[in-house]
Amino acid sequence: MAANTVTTEATAPESAADTPLRIRTVTAESVLTLTGAAVGALALDWVLYERVLPFSGVLGFWVCWYVLFLAFYVAIAALQWDMQSVRDRFFSVAFTTGGILATAIVIDQVAYTLVRGFPAVKHPRFFTQTMANAGPLSPITTGGVAHALVGTLEQILLATFLAVPLGVLAAVYLAEVGGRAARPVRTLVDAMTSLPDIISGLFILAFVVLTIGLPKSGFAASLALAVTMLPIVTRASETVLRIVPGTLREASYALGGSQWRTVLNVVLPTARSGLATAVVLAMARGIGETAPVLLVAGYARGMNANPFNGWQTSLPLYIYYEIQSPANTDKIRAFGGGFALVILVLVLFAIARRAGGGTPGELTRRQRRRLEKESARQRAAREGMGA
Amino acid sequence: VAQVSTGDKIFRGILRASGWSVFVITGLILIFLIVRATKAFRFMGAAFLTTSSWITFSPQHFGIAAILPFGILIALIAMIIAVPTGIAIALYISEYAPARLKPSLIAVIDLMAAIPSIIFGLWGLLFLLPRIIGFDSWLGRHLGFIPVFDFRKSTSIAANYVGSTFIAGIVVSLMVIPIVTSLSRQVFSQAPQGEREGAYALGATRWGMVRTVVLPFGRAGVIGATMLGLGRALGETIAVTLIITPAWIFNYHVLESGSNSIASRIAVDFGSFPDAGSMGLSALMAAGLVLFGMTLIVNTLGAIVISRSRSGAATAD
Numbered sequence: 015m016a017a018n019t020v021t022t023e024a025t026a027p028e029s030a031a032d033t034p035l036r037i038r039t040v041t042a043e044s045v046l047t048l049t050g051a052a053v054g055a056l057a058l059d060w061v062l063y064e065r066v067l068p069f070s071g072v073l074g075f076w077v078c079w080y081v082l083f084l085a086f087y088v089a090i091a092a093l094q095w096d097m098q099s100v101r102d103r104f105f106s107v108a109f110t111t112g113g114i115l116a117t118a119i120v121i122d123q124v125a126y127t128l129v130r131g132f133p134a135v136k137h138p139r140f141f142t143q144t145m146a147n148a149g150p151l152s153p154i155t156t157g158g159v160a161h162a163l164v165g166t167l168e169q170i171l172l173a174t175f176l177a178v179p180l181g182v183l184a185a186v187y188l189a190e191v192g193g194r195a196a197r198p199v200r201t202l203v204d205a206m207t208s209l210p211d212i213i214s215g216l217f218i219l220a221f222v223v224l225t226i227g228l229p230k231s232g233f234a235a236s237l238a239l240a241v242t243m244l245p246i247v248t249r250a251s252e253t254v255l256r257i258v259p260g261t262l263r264e265a266s267y268a269l270g271g272s273q274w275r276t277v278l279n280v281v282l283p284t285a286r287s288g289l290a291t292a293v294v295l296a297m298a299r300g301i302g303e304t305a306p307v308l309l310v311a312g313y314a315r316g317m318n319a320n321p322f323n324g325w326q327t328s329l330p331l332y333i334y335y336e337i338q339s340p341a342n343t344d345k346i347r348a349f350g351g352g353f354a355l356v357i358l359v360l361v362l363f364a365i366a367r368r369a370g371g372g373t374p375g376e377l378t379r380r381q382r383r384r385l386e387k388e389s390a391r392q393r394a395a396r397e398g399m400g401a
Numbered sequence: 402v403a404q405v406s407t408g409d410k411i412f413r414g415i416l417r418a419s420g421w422s423v424f425v426i427t428g429l430i431l432i433f434l435i436v437r438a439t440k441a442f443r444f445m446g447a448a449f450l451t452t453s454s455w456i457t458f459s460p461q462h463f464g465i466a467a468i469l470p471f472g473i474l475i476a477l478i479a480m481i482i483a484v485p486t487g488i489a490i491a492l493y494i495s496e497y498a499p500a501r502l503k504p505s506l507i508a509v510i511d512l513m514a515a516i517p518s519i520i521f522g523l524w525g526l527l528f529l530l531p532r533i534i535g536f537d538s539w540l541g542r543h544l545g546f547i548p549v550f551d552f553r554k555s556t557s558i559a560a561n562y563v564g565s566t567f568i569a570g571i572v573v574s575l576m577v578i579p580i581v582t583s584l585s586r587q588v589f590s591q592a593p594q595g596e597r598e599g600a601y602a603l604g605a606t607r608w609g610m611v612r613t614v615v616l617p618f619g620r621a622g623v624i625g626a627t628m629l630g631l632g633r634a635l636g637e638t639i640a641v642t643l644i645i646t647p648a649w650i651f652n653y654h655v656l657e658s659g660s661n662s663i664a665s666r667i668a669v670d671f672g673s674f675p676d677a678g679s680m681g682l683s684a685l686m687a688a689g690l691v692l693f694g695m696t697l698i699v700n701t702l703g704a705i706v707i708s709r710s711r712s713g714a715a716t717a718d
Contacts, residue, residue, distance in 0.1 A: 073529075074536035102606035109497050112489030113506060116582070119575060120513050123524050130527075180419050187420030191413055197708070199420045202427060204704035208580060208629045210636020210696050211518070212664045213430065216689045220433040224677045241426060248423070273405075274412035295511065302517020305638035305664070309671050330519045334639065337523060345527075352520055359515055367508060 047090050048107070055082035084108065124360070127352040134350025141354070145332075146316035150341035159351050161317040162332035165232055166358070168321045169311070169328055170301045172236035173243055177300075178293050181247030188248070189255035190277055200252075206245035214241035215309035223310055230312040232321030235328065238306035246296045254288030255281060287369050294366035298359050304330035329355045430693065438687035440680060449687060454649055455666065457674075457681035465663065465688055467651045471566065472662030472692075475641060476634035478570025478655060479577050483634075484627050486574075487581030494582070495589040496611055507586070514579035522640035525572035530563065530644070533571070537562045541656050552656050564646030566660040572644060573637045577630040584629065588622025588710055589615050621710035628703025632696040638664040663692040 059079040087107055091100045133154065134140050140158040148157025184203070188196050218238040222228050258281050266276040282289070312325025313335060329351050336348035405413075442449060445464060452464025494506045541552030554561040562568075592615045600610040641662050647669070648659030667685050674681040 072532045072535070074539050077536065098606055098609070102608040105608040105611070106497055109489045109493040112486060113493035113498060115486070116490045116513060116578065117506070117509050119578075120509050120516070122528075123516055123520060126524055126528050127520055130523075180422060183416055183419035184423060187416035191416055191420075195417075196420060199423060201701060201704045201708055202423050204629070204707060205632070205697060205700035206423060206427065208633040208636075208696075208700055210632075210638065210664055210692055212636065212638040212667050213689060213693050213696075216667060216686065217430045217433060219671070220437045220686060221429065224437065224682075225433065244426070245423065273409045277412070295515065298515040302515070302519065304517065304519045305668060308639075308668055330517055330639075333519050333523065334643075337526070337643065348523065352523055355517055356520060359517065360512075363508075363512055363515060 043094060044103070047087065047094070051083055051086035051090055055079055055086045058082055058086075080111070124356055127349060127356050130346075131349035131351075131353025131356075134346045135353045140350055144315065144317045148315075150339050150344050152343070154343050154346055157347060159329065159332055159347075159354055161314060162327045162329045162351060163354060164317065164319055165311070165314075165321075165326040166301060166328040166330075166355075168319070169232050169236040169239060169307065169326070170297055172233065172321060173239035173300055174293065174297055176236065176240035177243040177247055177296070181244050181296075182251050182289065182293075184244075184248045185251035185255055186277060186281075188252045190273070190281065203245045203248050203252075207249050209242070209245070210305075211242060211303055212305040212309070214238045215306035217241065218306070219309045230310050230325055231323060232311060232318075232326035232328075235307040235311035235326065236321065238310050239300045239303055242303055242306055243296045243300045246299055247292060250292035250295060251285075251289055254285045254292055257288075258284045290369040291366045294362050294369065298362040298366065301358055301362065302330055302355060304334055307331055308334065329358070427697070431690075434686055434690040434693060437683055438690045440678070440683040441687040444680065445684075453651065455670075455684075457670070457679075457684050461680055461684075463684050465691060467649050468661040468663050468666050468688070469691065470651045471648070471660050472635060472664070474566050474653065474655065475570045475573055475637075475660060475662055476631055478567060479573035479634040479637075480627065480631055482571060482574035483577035483581055483630060484623075487578045487626070487630070488585055488623060490578070490582045491585035491589055492611060492615070495586050496607070496615060507583075510579050510582050510586075513575075514583065518576060518637065518639045519643075521572055521576055522643035525568065525640055525644050529572065530568060533568060534559055534562045537565070537567065537656050549653055549655055551654050553654060554657060561658050562656065564644060564658050564660065565656055566645075567655040569641050569644045569660055569662075570655070572640050573634050576637060576640070577634050580630045580633055581623075581626045584626035584707065585619060585623050588619040588626075588707075592618040619710075621706055625703045625705075625707030625710060628699050628706065632700035632703065635696050635699070636664050636692060637662075638668050641665045642668045663688045 056079060059075065059082050063075050063078060084104070084107070088100060088104055091103055095103070137155050139155065141163065142160050143156065143158035144161040145157045146161075184199070188200055188203075215238045218234055218241065222234050222237060223230060228234060262280050262284060263276055266280045271279070307328050308331060311328060311331060313331060314325045314327050318324050318326050333348045333351040333355065336344045336351065339345070441463075444461065445452065449464045451466050452462060453467040455463045455468065457463055490510070494503060494510070498506055538552075540550050544550040545552055552561075596614045596618075597610055600614050605613065641660075642665035645660040645662070645665060646658050647661055647665075649661070652659075667689055670681065670685055674685075676682070
């Protein structure tokens with residue numbers, strides 16, 4: 015507060031010429047200030063960290079560098095600009111590094127898994143063999159993730175078949191029927207989206223395995239996955255259905271359409287690409303879930319392609335057990351499984367981004383061309399009738 | 402007013418049933434956990450809340466007095482890191498990032514939410530751990546006068562740092578950041594355009610506008626996002642299980658090796674009891690029930706706060 019009043023007093027006489035405040039400008043000064051602060055901080059950090067003070071560790075080095083960088087930046091900026099502008103620039107820099115940090119973490123996670131997994135994956139047999147004939151001491155050329163891949167794909171497809179219809183119907187309820195009664199449903203769905211992942215596994219263990227008496231199997235695992243995915247599907251689908259323009263619904267009602275015809279023929283087709291994105295994103299979330307599967311899927315070293323009978327392994331489970339083995343080859347195998355899992359997630363993610371390219375109601379080029387052709391055909395037919 | 406047709410009545414009935422099915426599922430979870438946990442609760446009584454040890458083979462003596470506070474401590478560390486970082490990222494995406502970059506940044510955050518927790522676990526165990534020990538030891542030696550960073554063991558042995566509450570908290574924070582970021586970004590981007598322009602018209606810098614318009618407008622959303630993130634942090638299982646070294650006496654010295662949590666206890670222990678009626682399984686169900694009840698309350702409060710902030714936004718536009 016005090017700083018505020020000081021700056022206004024200091025700048026008031028100069029700002030007589032009524033120049034607008036530039037918000038986004040890249041000037042030589044701003045770039046040089048950034049670089050200067052970064053380089054200066056790096057140099058001081060190196061001297062302090064590696065020579066003067068008894069510190070060690072890569073992470074600590076960069077944490078100290080960042081703190082020094084912010085301090086340098088404020089100091090250099092304060093030499094040339096007024097306090098208000100310094101504060102503004104300080105926060106821009108701080109928030110921008112936040113964005114860079116998030117991107118860096120994601121890239122680091124993905125790249126680390128891919129690089130560490132490569133020694134296992136470069137043997138193509140890794141994807142065609144199971145662990146049935148491979149122990150901790152067998153070389154990396156034998157043993158693979160074929161059984162886990164099959165298990166993962168079967169479980170995620172079953173879970174999608176279970177969770178998506180119910181989830182989309184619930185989303186239609188929230189978006190189309192709505193009203194006061196829907197509010198607690200929406201609140202609970204929101205709350206369940208960050209339900210502890212182990213709880214759904216524990217629930218299926220208590221309900222399906224212990225009470226009903228169904229043995230541990232891939233199907234039980236997909237039930238647990240479905241419980242985890244259901245609120246995610248509902249939440250994401252509702253957001254998509256909400257942005258379907260109300261005018262489309264009104265047009266359908268005005269033509270005498272009932273509510274269910276409107277939903278089936280207008281709302282859902284309009285939101286189709288968005289719904290596809292919601293479903294695929296939920297699949298990407300579900301495919302990597304370990305905890306729900308851990309409790310109810312059991313663990314098999316060999317191939318079991320039948321999800322309804324016998325224990326089945328999925329990729330996250332494979333990684334979980336292999337990484338806990340003390341043998342080094344098993345750790346490499348775990349990263350090989352991680353490689354496959356990350357690629358699966360990335361592929362699903364890419365599909366989701368492609369499917370949800372436009373906003374609902376906006377046509378792709380191919381759809382527009384088809385519609386134009388269709389209407390031209392109808393016009394020709396009408397003219398033919400008139401003649 | 403047109404009469405609702407029979408088809409529509411049936412249709413709405415189906416929709417309503419599927420909407421309320423989420424209540425049915427939550428109810429079933431509660432019922433089955435309670436039923437399965439009864440045996441353990443009967444056996445231990447109120448001592449379940451005050452016992453630190455977890456011995457489920459005879460002579461049985463178990464409780465959550467160590468694993469519950471350890472788990473809460475991990476979640477707190479995660480929140481201390483994730484909330485400021487998440488808000489900074491959200492502000493960058495909604496207010497600072499160039500328009501061309503925005504969709505890709507949102508995709509990056511979505512991808513971060515979709516990275517499996519087992520991958521976070523691998524990364525934390527084999528990438529982060531060796532690189533963070535130096536920082537840990539620095540904290541212990543120079544900030545040890547703060548009780549939380551007090552390090553009571555020899556600082557020169559790496560094994561004394563491995564599997565600590567602090568490292569688990571950092572890894573969990575990375576899983577909470579996307580939740581906090583995406584929810585806060587949504588409320589930030591809903592801040593009314595007129596008031597933003599008003600702030601600029603009064604001569605505000607961009608930070609001035611963010612401080613006086615965007616942050617106050619998004620406050621409820623940020624609080625809700627924080628609570629939903631806390632729910633996630635409390636229940637994180639696999640990454641925590643891989644990273645921590647189990648400890649059975651609670652201490653708040655976060656840098657020292659040894660920690661625990663309810664979820665990781667369940668993940669480690671569930672396989673030891675093939676018999677459906679065993680006390681060990683019932684004890685795990687009881688711990689799971691405590692975890693579920695706690696996160697359900699936190700998440701529901703968070704969801705209510707968020708829905709309030711959303712309903713305000715709906716009237717604004």
